Amino acid sequence: MCGIVGYTGPENPKDIIMSGLKSLEYRGYDSAGVAILHQGQFKRVRAEGKLTHLAQKLDKESFDGHVGIGHTRWATHGEPNETNAHPHKVGPISIVHNGIIENYAELKSELQQQGAVFESETDSELVAHLIYQKNQNEGMSLFDSVLSILPELTGAYSILAVSEKRPEEMVAFKNGPPLILGASGGAVVVASDLQAIMPITKDVVYLEDDEVAFIEKGQVQFYSKNGEALDKATVHIDWSPEQVEKQGYAHFMLKEIFEQPRAVANALEPHIDLNSHTVRLKNVGFSVDGFDQLDQINIEEDFKKTDEVFKSVERIFIVACGTSYYAGMVGEYLIEQMAGIPVEVDVASEFRYRHTIIPENSLVIVISQSGETADTLAALRQVKKLNSVKVLSICNVKRSTIDREAHGHLYMNAGVEIGVASTKAFVSTLSLMNLVAMSLAKAKNNLDVVTENKYVEQLLAVPSQMEKVLAYDKFFKSAADTLKNFKGFLYMGRGINFPIALEGALKLKELAYMHAEGYAAGEMKHGPLALIDSQMAIVMLVPQDALYEKTVSNLEEAKARGGVVISIGSGEDEKLKKLSRHYLSLPEAGWTTNPLLEVLPLQLLAYHVANSLEYDVDQPRNLAKSVTVE
Ligand code: G6P
Numbered sequence: 001m002c003g004i005v006g007y008t009g010p011e012n013p014k015d016i017i018m019s020g021l022k023s024l025e026y027r028g029y030d031s032a033g034v035a036i037l038h039q040g041q042f043k044r045v046r047a048e049g050k051l052t053h054l055a056q057k058l059d060k061e062s063f064d065g066h067v068g069i070g071h072t073r074w075a076t077h078g079e080p081n082e083t084n085a086h087p088h089k090v091g092p093i094s095i096v097h098n099g100i101i102e103n104y105a106e107l108k109s110e111l112q113q114q115g116a117v118f119e120s121e122t123d124s125e126l127v128a129h130l131i132y133q134k135n136q137n138e139g140m141s142l143f144d145s146v147l148s149i150l151p152e153l154t155g156a157y158s159i160l161a162v163s164e165k166r167p168e169e170m171v172a173f174k175n176g177p178p179l180i181l182g183a184s185g186g187a188v189v190v191a192s193d194l195q196a197i198m199p200i201t202k203d204v205v206y207l208e209d210d211e212v213a214f215i216e217k218g219q220v221q222f223y224s225k226n227g228e229a230l231d232k233a234t235v236h237i238d239w240s241p242e243q244v245e246k247q248g249y250a251h252f253m254l255k256e257i258f259e260q261p262r263a264v265a266n267a268l269e270p271h272i273d274l275n276s277h278t279v280r281l282k283n284v285g286f287s288v289d290g291f292d293q294l295d296q297i298n299i300e301e302d303f304k305k306t307d308e309v310f311k312s313v314e315r316i317f318i319v320a321c322g323t324s325y326y327a328g329m330v331g332e333y334l335i336e337q338m339a340g341i342p343v344e345v346d347v348a349s350e351f352r353y354r355h356t357i358i359p360e361n362s363l364v365i366v367i368s369q370s371g372e373t374a375d376t377l378a379a380l381r382q383v384k385k386l387n388s389v390k391v392l393s394i395c396n397v398k399r400s401t402i403d404r405e406a407h408g409h410l411y412m413n414a415g416v417e418i419g420v421a422s423t424k425a426f427v428s429t430l431s432l433m434n435l436v437a438m439s440l441a442k443a444k445n446n447l448d449v450v451t452e453n454k455y456v457e458q459l460l461a462v463p464s465q466m467e468k469v470l471a472y473d474k475f476f477k478s479a480a481d482t483l484k485n486f487k488g489f490l491y492m493g494r495g496i497n498f499p500i501a502l503e504g505a506l507k508l509k510e511l512a513y514m515h516a517e518g519y520a521a522g523e524m525k526h527g528p529l530a531l532i533d534s535q536m537a538i539v540m541l542v543p544q545d546a547l548y549e550k551t552v553s554n555l556e557e558a559k560a561r562g563g564v565v566i567s568i569g570s571g572e573d574e575k576l577k578k579l580s581r582h583y584l585s586l587p588e589a590g591w592t593t594n595p596l597l598e599v600l601p602l603q604l605l606a607y608h609v610a611n612s613l614e615y616d617v618d619q620p621r622n623l624a625k626s627v628t629v630e
Contacts, residue, residue, distance in 0.1 A: 001074035001624040002086070002098040003027040004179065005196050006160045006170050008215060009187025013037075013068030014058060018051075020189065020196030021072045025051050026418055026618075026625040027098075027192060028074025031085035034058070035094040037065020037167050042094045046085040050619075067167055069160050071096035074624040077104070078121030088120060090128040091136050092164035097124035098177045098192055100629045102155035127159055135163055143214050146171045150210075150225050156374060156629060158207075160190055170215040172207060173225075177628035178372055178401060179207040186218035193626075195416070198239045205232050206399065233292075235399065251617045253419030253511075257603050258470060260427045261463035264596065266413035267428040268459055271435050277456040278449070279438045281306050284408040286390065291404045306408070309390055310443035313363045317356070318345045319379045320367035321627065323422040323506065327429035328367050329499035330595050334437035338592075339444050348375035349630070352382055360388040365436070368393070369417060369425035370626040371400020378630075380405055394432055396425045410436070419618050420625045421510045423603050426503065427466075430596050434459055437592075458590040462597070465587040469600045472584060476604045479582075480612035483605065486537040486564070489514060490528055491602070492521040493541035494551045500541055500595045504602030510620050511610035521554035532561040539602070543586065543594040544570040555579055568598055 003024025007016045013036050021032060032054040033046030045061055047053035051072060071086035077100070078084035087094040101107075104123035107130070112118070116129050130152065134145035142163040156176025163169070172179050172190045182189050184201035190213070191197050197204055207213055210225040211232075222230040249255035270282045280303055285294050287305035316335055318328035325347050332343040346356070348366075352375060358364070364383045368376045371393070380402055383391055393406030396414050403409055412428035438455055441447035476483075489508055491501035502518030509516050519528050521540070532538065538558045542551045552575060559565050559579055567580040570588045577583040586597045610617050 001028050001076075001626060001628050002192070003072040003196070004069070004096045004098050004158060004160055004190070004192045006069040006096070006172065006190040007187065008067040008168070008170060009185070009218060010066065011187065012063070013066060014061070014063055016189070016200070017068050017070035018055060018058065019199065020191055021051055021070050023195035024191065024193055025072050026420055028072050028624045029619050030073055030075050030080030031082065032070070032072045033085045033087055034068055034070040035087040035089060035162070036063040036068030038063040040167065041164055042087075042089065042162060042167070044087055044089055044094065046082050046087075048080060048082050048085065065167065067162060067170065069094060069096050069162055069170070076100055076629055077123040084120045084122050086124060088122065088125040088128040090125070090132040093128050093132045093135060093161060095124065095128045095131065095159055095161045097127055097157055097159045098628060099157035100155045101126055101153055101157060103153070107152060127153070127157075127161075131161055135165065142166060142169055142171050143212070146173055146212060147225065147227050158192065168216060172213040172215065174207050174211070175209045176374070179213075181205045181207060181213055181215075181220055183218065183220050188215045188218060188220055190215070194237055194239070198237070202237045202239055203234045204237060205234055250611075251419065251607075253421060253423060253607055253617050256417055256419050256424045257600070257607065259415065260424045260600065261466040263412070263414040263424040263428045264431045264466065265463045266415070267411075267431040268435070269413070272456055272460070277453040279435050279442070279452065279456060281410065281435060281439050284392070284410065286408045291409075294409070306439070307443050309363070309408070310440050312361050313341060313440065314361040315359055315363075316341055316343045317351070317358060317362060317364045318343060318367065319348050319351045319364060319376060321348050321373050321375055323426050323503060324367040324369060324376075324429065326499045326503040326506070327426055327433060328365070329502070330430055330496055331365065331433035331437065333496035334433055334592060335440055338437040338447060339440035340446050341440060341444065348373065348379040352379045358383065358386060358389055362389050364389055364391045366391060366393050366402055366406065367429055368400070368402045369396040369412065369414075369422050371395035371397040371402040372626050372628050373402070374628050374630050377402055377405070392436075394429055396428065417625075420620055420623050421507055421606075426599065427596050431459065431462070434592055455590065455592055458593045461589070462593050465589060465597055466600060468587055469597050472601045472604050475584070476601070476608040480608035483537065484512070484609050484612050487515070487535040488531065489516040489537045489539060490531065490558070490563070491516065491518045491539045491541075492524060492554065492558075493598075494521045494547040494554070495545065496591060496595055497541040497543065497598060500598045500602065501539070503599055504539060504605070507603055507606035508609065510623060511606045511617055512613055512615060513621070514609070521551050524554055524557065529557065529561060532558055532563040534562045534564065536563050538563040538565045539605070540565060540567045540580075541598050542567050542569045542573075542576055543591075543598065544573075544588065545591045545594065552576070552579070568601055570594070
């Protein structure tokens with residue numbers, strides 16, 4: 001959840017590290033720091049709060065060296081203050097760390113008994129002490145020191161270390177969160193994410209778990225944790241810089257909300273035949289043995305293999321966190337109704353510890369925008385131990401750890417998502433869930449071609465329908481000052497719309513820090529009804545579908561208790577208009593695509609309320625986009 005950047009090369013490390021950290025700030029933004037070589041020593045500058053605080057401090061600093069490391073933090077151990085900010089320095093050793101060292105308390109107390117003095121409350125500082133012991137006290141090189149401490153560390157970590165004794169060297173190692181390296185023209189950049197490397201080179205190497213990278217004089221050598229040299233493949237990345245610019249929008253989140261029509265089109269495009277209006281999931285990769293062979297895939301063979309896997313599926317588990325989990329819940333409704341296969345959806349942090357019974361012939365679908373979420377990755381690894389079960393990943397970040405480790409792969413194709421609260425990745429996932437459900441239904445002979453054509457046509461209509469829905473931007477912009485005065489929001493829907501109610505409530509919590517609950521509308525009388533009074537806003541999702549009348553009855557019950565109702569329905573719905581303080585009309589869509597449209601006004605509501613409260617919409621307090629710790 002923290003962001004790491006290291007640089008060695010001919011340029012000024014300060015500028016490169018700071019622009020790298022800026023692009024990684026989504027990973028954590030409660031404090032930041034750098035250690036850059038100056039007059040033979042690593043000069044450390046750290047600041048509490050956002051990166052701008054560090055930038056202000058660094059304005060006054062200059063460095064004559066050409067090596068440096070930097071870090072933007074999301075606190076796990078120790079509150080976010082300057083002392084706990086990275087880099088941590090012990091004697092000549094400086095390190096930056098992303099992750100958690102689980103056995104830090106016992107190792108720390110052993111070192112303290114030997115006289116080590118710790119300055120911070122972090123688990124990370126321990127690593128600097130351990131390396132220091134080997135490097136300073138036992139005279140080992142930095143590289144050998146790192147190798148010798150690896151067996152002692154338990155937990156998830158990616159770490160970059162430097163030593164003043166040989167300041168031209170850096171050592172990177174990991175077991176868990178990502179570390180990527182790029183080398184070009186005598187420069188080497190190491191970072192937690194591609195964004196920080198792309199300005200230097202588009203050819204990168206992904207460090208795997210239990211691997212160590214030794215960097216010296218613009219060159220990188222890779223080793224196993226036992227010190228055996230490794231030959232690693234370089235991957236070329238397609239990248240355009242405008243993907244990470246706001247392009248005139250006030251915030252990345254608003255830009256990303258408006259990019260959703262394109263995100264849906266891009267998610268659907270590879271898998272839909274525009275002539276026959278049918279679906280075939282392309283290049284899933286079940287037919288090849290391992291991620292690295294995806295390049296050599298035979299398309300027809302892969303279609304056949306996917307169909308074979310889907311035909312054999314008797315049970316489906318969907319595992320994810322946060323917004324991706326709610327996308328998984330929508331998937332449950334789609335798959336059960338279309339394909340008739342039982343589905344269980346779990347948050348990954350529960351799934352991995354609840355001794356889930358996964359029968360043979362199950363398919364496990366893991367959803368993760370970042371492809372790095374620690375709990376989702378752990379769930380995937382657990383499932384992979386069962387030889388009879390296939391894992392299909394749905395990721396936005398290609399070559400992320402979850403993507404690489406799954407048997408089958410689908411891509412959201414949403415483009416880079418910077419706003420911490422996920423928006424476009426969500427609608428891309430809903431689009432893919434539609435396609436997965438249809439493909440499973442076809443494999444099970446549960447979908448006739450006429451219905452398939454209808455579903456595809458409804459999906460293809462979504463991007464232009466979304467353009468119309470985005471007009472609600474103006475409504476929420478002007479209503480935000482009134483809406484922010486409600487004491488709470490209750491979001492409700494039934495059936496496939498229920499997860500969208502949950503997602504709407506999550507967005508308001510994440511961004512506006514307001515009390516919001518998502519509820520199945522039919523469950524309202526079992527508790528939430530007691531919350532309703534004139535200070536409570538009720539957001540009701542009431543599209544024209546099989547549960548319309550029942551949802552309208554729930555709306556009446558809420559209104560009768562004095563709740564202020566904002567209803568979201570299909571077309572010109574006179575009944576809803578009469579019952580509601582505000583009625584928002586969505587284009588008429590199918591039951592499978594209503595969720596894709598309904599979520600847009602809910603995102604805009606949360607965005608504008610948070611904005612009118614002057615909160616940081618792109619980087620809400622206490623959160624991070626890529627959650628690589630448990
Ligand atoms: C964090 C983000 C959420 C995201 C969740 C799961 O909590 O703030 O926006 O939904 O992680 O992330 P993933 O990358 O696995 O989809």
